[in-house]
Structure formats: C-alpha cells, structure tokens
Amino acid sequence: xxxxxxxxxxxxxxxxxxxxxxxxxxxxxxxxxxxxxxxxxxxxxxxxxxxxxxxxxxxxxxxxxxxxxxxxxxxxxxxxxxxxxxxxxxxxxxxxxxxxxxxxxxxxx
Amino acid sequence: xxxxxxxxxxxxxxxxxxxxxxxxxxxxxxxxxxxxxxxxxxxxxxxxxxxxxxxxxxxxxxxxxxxxxxxxxxxxxxxxxxxxxxxxxxxxxxxxxxxxxxxxxxxxxxxxxxx
Numbered sequence: 001x002x003x004x005x006x007x008x009x010x011x012x013x014x015x016x017x018x019x020x021x022x023x024x025x026x027x028x029x030x031x032x033x034x035x036x037x038x039x040x041x042x043x044x045x046x047x048x049x050x051x052x053x054x055x056x057x058x059x060x061x062x063x064x065x066x067x068x069x070x071x072x073x074x075x076x077x078x079x080x081x082x083x084x085x086x087x088x089x090x091x092x093x094x095x096x097x098x099x100x101x102x103x104x105x106x107x108x109x
Numbered sequence: 110x111x112x113x114x115x116x117x118x119x120x121x122x123x124x125x126x127x128x129x130x131x132x133x134x135x136x137x138x139x140x141x142x143x144x145x146x147x148x149x150x151x152x153x154x155x156x157x158x159x160x161x162x163x164x165x166x167x168x169x170x171x172x173x174x175x176x177x178x179x180x181x182x183x184x185x186x187x188x189x190x191x192x193x194x195x196x197x198x199x200x201x202x203x204x205x206x207x208x209x210x211x212x213x214x215x216x217x218x219x220x221x222x223x224x
Contacts, residue, residue, distance in 0.1 A: 041218065042202045042215040043153070044215070045212060087153070097143075097213060101151070
C-alpha cells in the first residue's frame with residue numbers, strides 16, 4: 001500500500017527553527033509537495049521537490065532524498081502566524097496526489 | 110496567477126435537500142479537477158478526480174450517486190451533494206490542475222452544514 005508518515009503534532013518557540021519530517025512509501029514518485037493549512041482554510045502551496053537536495057525559499061526550506069523516501073520542511077525564525085498544519089503529499093506513478101495526515105505545528109511565545 | 114474560486118463559501122441546508130458547490134479556475138484552463146472532503150482535525154480525503162468532458166473517477170467508498178460531479182468546461186466543475194444528511198457536514202475543497210502541470214491549485218473551500 002501507499003503510505004506517508006509525518007508527526008501528528010510539534011511545538012516550537014517563536015524565533016526558533018523547526019524541522020518537520022515526512023517519510024513515504026508510494027508506487028512510483030513524481031514529486032513531493034509541502035502545503036500549509038490554517039484552521040478552517042484550504043491548503044496553500046509551500047514547496048515542490050522532485051530532485052534530491054534542498055530548496056530554499058525565504059524562511060522555509062524543503063529537502064528531499066528519493067533513495068531514502070524522506071523529506072523535511074525547515075522553518076526558520078518562527079512567527080506566531082506559522083502556527084498551522086503542514087501537509088506532505090507525494091505524486092505517485094499514476095500522477096495521483098497521496099496525502100499525509102499533516103503535522104500540527106504549535107508556536108509558543 | 111493560478112487562482113481557483115469556490116462558491117458558496119459556506120452553506121446550511123436541511124436534511125434531504127441537495128446542495129451544489131461550484132469550483133472555477135479563474136486564470137487558467139483546468140484539465141483536471143479534484144474534490145476533497147476534510148473533517149475537523151483530519152487530513153484531506155480525496156473524493157473524486159474529474160477530467161474535462163469525462164466522467165469523474167471516484168475513490169473507494171465515495172458514492173457516485175450521492176456526490177454528483179460535473180466537469181463540463183475547462184474552467185468549471187460542480188459537486189452536488191444529493192439528499193444531504195447531517196453526516197455530510199464537512200469542509201469541501203476543490204483543486205485544479207492545468208495540462209502538463211504538476212501542482213494542484215486549491216480553492217478556498219466550502220463549509221457545508223446539514224441540519
């Protein structure tokens with residue numbers, strides 16, 4: 001079966017750095033997304049990785065290792081508004097998007 | 110660019126009635142549209158995938174006669190919840206993808222409450 005694992009919840013302090021991990025086992029791989037979702041709102045795109053390595057975009061970076069079936073989202077200089085759920089999703093060989101359950105990130109002052 | 114709208118944003122209906130939700134791609138042609146449902150504190154659950162001009166492909170466990178999906182044009186898809194029940198109350202989100210694109214662009218979602 002297809003499976004994406006990410007922690008259910010994480011807590012971090014304002015101004016700090018947090019890394020949210022995602023591991024996946026899917027039938028094929030055509031890319032990995034990270035989305036941010038605030039409560040009661042639709043997901044918003046953060047990053048897309050299809051090749052191994054680190055993609056940096058401002059305070060957010062995303063890393064991918066295809067051989068390990070592993071990705072992480074790194075958030076720097078955390079702000080209170082970063083409190084949200086972070087969803088990892090993988091495009092499989094049929095170009096279907098397989099979703100993780102999401103990681104709820106709680107930022108404390 | 111790549112804006113997707115949904116209408117209505119929220120709707121309250123009585124049990125047994127039908128509700129139609131519209132999903133529009135405003136500035137691109139969406140060859141594929143996806144409908145998701147999300148219950149509180151849970152992740153997105155894909156309900157169906159529709160390609161323009163074709164019948165929708167429903168995920169296992171989703172009743173196609175209850176959740177009618179139409180994707181008649183490259184910019185509009187509709188989801189009709191027929192004979193709604195309180196357990197259908199949820200957050201319904203559509204997303205759209207253009208030809209050759211890998212990213213799905215999400216609409217803002219529709220919150221349905223069935224009383």
